[in-house]
Amino acid sequence: MTTGDKSGLRPERPDARLVSELAGQFGLDVHGDIEGLRVTGITLSSKTVQQGDLYVGLAGVHAHGAQFVDDAREKGAVAIVTDAQGLALAAQSGLPVLVTAEPRAALGALSAWVYQTADYAPVLFGVTGTNGKTSVAYILEAILRQLGVLSGLSTTAERRIGDWAVTSALTTPEATEVHGLLARMREADAEAVIIETSAQALTRHRVDGIVFDVVGFTNLTHDHLDDYGTMQKYFEAKVPLFTAERAKRGVVINDSEWGTRLARAATIPVTQLSTYPGKAADWYAAILRESIDETRFILNGPDNLSITTSIPVLGRHMAENAALALVMLVDAGYPLADIAAALGQGGGIDVYIPGRAERIANSGPAVFIDYGHSPDAFTSTLDSLRRVTDGRIIMLFGADGDRDPSKRVEMGQIAARLSDAVVVTDFHPRSEDPAAIRKVLVDAARAAVPEGELYEVADPRDAFRKALSIAGPGDAILYAGPGHEDYHEVAGVHIPYSARDDARLALHESGWL
Ligand SMILES: CC(=O)N[C@H]1[C@@H](OP(=O)(O)OP(=O)(O)OC[C@H]2O[C@@H](n3ccc(=O)[nH]c3=O)[C@H](O)[C@@H]2O)O[C@H](CO)[C@@H](O)[C@@H]1O[C@H](C)C(=O)N[C@@H](C)C(=O)N[C@H](CCC(=O)O)C(=O)O
Numbered sequence: 189m190t191t192g193d194k195s196g197l198r199p200e201r202p203d204a205r206l207v208s209e210l211a212g213q214f215g216l217d218v219h220g221d222i223e224g225l226r227v228t229g230i231t232l233s234s235k236t237v238q239q240g241d242l243y244v245g246l247a248g249v250h251a252h253g254a255q256f257v258d259d260a261r262e263k264g265a266v267a268i269v270t271d272a273q274g275l276a277l278a279a280q281s282g283l284p285v286l287v288t289a290e291p292r293a294a295l296g297a298l299s300a301w302v303y304q305t306a307d308y309a310p311v312l313f314g315v316t317g318t319n320g321k322t323s324v325a326y327i328l329e330a331i332l333r334q335l336g337v338l339s340g341l342s343t344t345a346e347r348r349i350g351d352w353a354v355t356s357a358l359t360t361p362e363a364t365e366v367h368g369l370l371a372r373m374r375e376a377d378a379e380a381v382i383i384e385t386s387a388q389a390l391t392r393h394r395v396d397g398i399v400f401d402v403v404g405f406t407n408l409t410h411d412h413l414d415d416y417g418t419m420q421k422y423f424e425a426k427v428p429l430f431t432a433e434r435a436k437r438g439v440v441i442n443d444s445e446w447g448t449r450l451a452r453a454a455t456i457p458v459t460q461l462s463t464y465p466g467k468a469a470d471w472y473a474a475i476l477r478e479s480i481d482e483t484r485f486i487l488n489g490p491d492n493l494s495i496t497t498s499i500p501v502l503g504r505h506m507a508e509n510a511a512l513a514l515v516m517l518v519d520a521g522y523p524l525a526d527i528a529a530a531l532g533q534g535g536g537i538d539v540y541i542p543g544r545a546e547r548i549a550n551s552g553p554a555v556f557i558d559y560g561h562s563p564d565a566f567t568s569t570l571d572s573l574r575r576v577t578d579g580r581i582i583m584l585f586g587a588d589g590d591r592d593p594s595k596r597v598e599m600g601q602i603a604a605r606l607s608d609a610v611v612v613t614d615f616h617p618r619s620e621d622p623a624a625i626r627k628v629l630v631d632a633a634r635a636a637v638p639e640g641e642l643y644e645v646a647d648p649r650d651a652f653r654k655a656l657s658i659a660g661p662g663d664a665i666l667y668a669g670p671g672h673e674d675y676h677e678v679a680g681v682h683i684p685y686s687a688r689d690d691a692r693l694a695l696h697e698s699g700w701l
């Protein structure tokens with residue numbers, strides 16, 4: 189069951205812990221009476237406060253969290269942790285105020301204390317990289333399930349334990365939610381936990397208080413330069429995941445120069461995986477067969493270890509993701525022979541990855557809804573699609589507003605060069621002018637392929653119907669961007685929209701479904 193509740197999973201039976209002990213342990217400066225006061229939860233958003241919570245008021249980009257202390261108190265917060273600026277804002281609230289110089293940096297430790305997660309020792313997997321994190325996380329979960337191991341999962345798409353899931357807001361939740369989620373996973377007896385770990389999560393202390401057993405790296409390509417400025421700085425944000433403070437060992441795909449550099453920069457033992465036979469590595473993955481809905485590959489490792497298997501998704505990059513997941517499992521102590529037996533002799537990985545090259549219909553044009561929103565994601569999926577498509581490829585896409593505008597030109601160029609027809613539409617304009625975003629994409633596509641077939645259709649529903657109107661059997665439509673998402677964000681408002689549902693409707697309307 190999946191719910192749209194984005195406030196995160198928490199323990200259902202939390203212990204009540206004394207605030208005075210917390211203040212003593214973390215050296216918090218106490219203003220107000222905390223005698224006998226107990227907390228059962230912790231959050232940094234007043235919107236998600238529950239009765240008995242400690243509310244953490246952080247200085248943000250738009251506001252200071254302490255401004256929302258009255259909202260937090262009314263919802264049941266028993267005290268607020270904040271900084272000196274927050275003390276001034278919260279002093280009149282009537283709630284005890286606990287002050288520390290850098291509350292964000294303390295968040296992981298505070299949350300681990302409130303939810304007592306240090307006592308919980310599942311096999312912890314972390315996955316990072318620009319593209320492929322969510323996919324690797326789902327593949328890990330699927331193989332573990334086939335091995336009979338219950339695992340918990342935290343991805344961009346959802347936070348999941350077995351059949352129970354909530355929709356995600358961020359890729360990696362804030363530390364308060366991460367530890368709440370871990371506590372909930374302990375209640376469910378999850379033996380393994382997989383956490384998709386973004387660069388932002390490392391920079392912003394979201395996975396503090398966690399030491400992963402095995403971390404994996406997929407790739408590093410153009411994205412998030414609005415946050416990091418340069419690829420070098422973006423790389424440096426990822427490196428700390430491969431140090432003893434955050435992980436015991438790592439697995440790195442070293443196909444790219446960034447992967448090779450990460451393997452060198454890591455200060456924990458690192459296993460290297462490559463898809464290039466000539467490259468020095470511990471494991472090699474080679475594609476055996478590609479079709480529109482399955483990719484078969486062989487993975488060879490040290491000591492003659494070998495497995496041949498498949499993933500029920502289009503694309504070499506998905507086989508790379510699967511190979512990474514397999515090596516991470518081996519490094520975590522699951523023997524490859526056991527994995528091979530669990531998958532069935534030569535059998536495949538039984539995984540569903542929501543909104544990643546997700547095929548929508550089996551008749552008419554092949555329609556894929558994908559979460560690709562970066563140049564490299566476009567390249568990987570379009571290249572793979574070309575190898576298995578007899579007819580034309582129609583690429584439908586837009587670009588995020590308020591997110592790294594420097595990648596838009598490259599996205600437009602790649603779409604035009606690697607497809608036969610391009611339809612540019614709106615994605616999440618957020619606070620930006622959607623027409624201005626479309627113009628950058630359209631201009632880039634036109635400049636790259638001046639005679640190319642190109643349409644600009646603002647409304648995504650109309651845009652999909654345009655793409656469908658120019659497609660026939662044997663052709664493929666790649667709708668890149670929305671993936672699993674169920675909304676469009678326009679000027680701060682989430683407007684319900686599911687590309688998957690709308691595509692099914694349009695296919696139905698046109699008689700393909
Ligand atoms: C730049 C950034 O990371 N911003 C995050 C930050 O927002 P902010 O500093 O602007 O917060 P703010 O709006 O100023 O509010 C300050 C504080 O008041 C609180 N508040 C605010 C309003 C209110 O009514 N009540 C309340 O308590 C907020 O929870 C916050 O703690 O703190 C918020 C609360 O946790 C996050 O939601 C928000 O993430 C935004 C939405 C975001 O998009 N972040 C992106 C860059 C991100 O983190 N992406 C990565 C990678 C994605 C990927 O490639 O996979 C991710 O992990 O998701």
Ligand SMILES: Nc1ncnc2c1ncn2[C@@H]1O[C@H](COP(=O)(O)OP(=O)(O)OP(=O)(O)O)[C@@H](O)[C@H]1O
Binds near residue numbers: 544564
């Ligand atoms: N290994 C890969 N290399 C290149 N592109 C990939 C790879 N894996 C997935 N992609 C592309 O990136 C898109 C997003 O994949 P996925 O959600 O697994 O990555 P992610 O790192 O979790 O992304 P995000 O951080 O945005 O959530 C896919 O829909 C596909 O287009």
